[in-house]
Amino acid sequence: MTSTADTTGTTDSYGELRAQLATLTTEAFRPELAEIDRMPTAEIARIMNGEDVTVPTAVAERLPQIAAAIDAAAERMARGGRLIYAGAGTAGRLGVLDASECPPTFNTDPAEVVGLIAGGPSAMVKAAEGAEDSRELAAADLDALKLTADDTVVGISASGRTPYAIGAVEHARAQGALTIGLSCNAGSALAAAAEHGLEIVTGPELLTGSTRLKAGTAQKLVLNMISTITMIRLGKTYGNLMVDVRASNEKLRARSRHIVSLATGASDAEIETALAATDGEVKNAILALLGGVDGPTAARLLTESDGHLRAALAAVRTT
Numbered sequence: 001m002t003s004t005a006d007t008t009g010t011t012d013s014y015g016e017l018r019a020q021l022a023t024l025t026t027e028a029f030r031p032e033l034a035e036i037d038r039m040p041t042a043e044i045a046r047i048m049n050g051e052d053v054t055v056p057t058a059v060a061e062r063l064p065q066i067a068a069a070i071d072a073a074a075e076r077m078a079r080g081g082r083l084i085y086a087g088a089g090t091a092g093r094l095g096v097l098d099a100s101e102c103p104p105t106f107n108t109d110p111a112e113v114v115g116l117i118a119g120g121p122s123a124m125v126k127a128a129e130g131a132e133d134s135r136e137l138a139a140a141d142l143d144a145l146k147l148t149a150d151d152t153v154v155g156i157s158a159s160g161r162t163p164y165a166i167g168a169v170e171h172a173r174a175q176g177a178l179t180i181g182l183s184c185n186a187g188s189a190l191a192a193a194a195e196h197g198l199e200i201v202t203g204p205e206l207l208t209g210s211t212r213l214k215a216g217t218a219q220k221l222v223l224n225m226i227s228t229i230t231m232i233r234l235g236k237t238y239g240n241l242m243v244d245v246r247a248s249n250e251k252l253r254a255r256s257r258h259i260v261s262l263a264t265g266a267s268d269a270e271i272e273t274a275l276a277a278t279d280g281e282v283k284n285a286i287l288a289l290l291g292g293v294d295g296p297t298a299a300r301l302l303t304e305s306d307g308h309l310r311a312a313l314a315a316v317r318t319t
Helices: 004-021 041-060 063-078 089-106 129-133 135-144 163-174 189-193 214-233 250-264 268-277 282-291 295-304 309-317
Strands: 083-087 113-117 152-156 178-183 196-199
Touching (some): 041 063, 063 152, 063 178, 063 196, 063 214, 083 089, 083 135, 083 163, 083 214, 089 113, 089 152, 089 214, 129 163, 135 163, 152 163, 152 214, 163 189, 178 189, 178 214, 189 196, 250 268, 268 282, 282 295
Parallel strands (some): 083 152, 152 178
């Protein structure tokens, strides 16, 4: 039988949490939408679309802070550090999604950009919401990665109060790693715990508390910026061409040839010859064609230029 003390303690705990949630704009109730279930489908779609339009504006208000965080992360990654996302539920899934897109897009090693989700990989497809309440779990997940001071940890939480995300940032900061806290509420505990607090305030959701909506969209937009611009800074692109793309299927093999063509204007035969001489590496093939060097020389110049194609081309032209 449950004791009175236990029941009171539980009630007090839930009461405290309810009071905390009541202060969050992402949890706010919108009385004007109380009868949305009675509206025609087209009207609900119109309202949702109007809500989504506000998200890029909320992101734009934090561009200086986002840029500063990206520059700091790129500096660490240039020294060999990793980019590590940590979140629970929707936020965690968005981090894992962004991390998983980096190897095919930028030819990164899977260990360079990592997504941690509370509850482990199975939480990607089956909710493990209770795992989000553990700071200790986040610390253990980071310890398993053997965190270093050159790493960057991005805690992601729409509410900004998720213990797993906060715990990840606090543990990473204690280890000397760079920390970024991405949330969708002002004055969040997550932003306060991180060196770079990114608070994208998207306001109340269409469905009360359903932060997979506007908050999730905002988080996806910011994660796109963090990974993409960091990779641009690291020389993973040439202009707006994905010159480090990994040609792992037929579509990507065709895309790689298109990229070489756009970058060099070479004929199909020249492109095939260059790719054959550089083991299919797009960036190396472009350097071979534009710089008039062979495959091994292209590889050496890119290594000496830390993978930056423009720097490698400049080195060719000054020799």
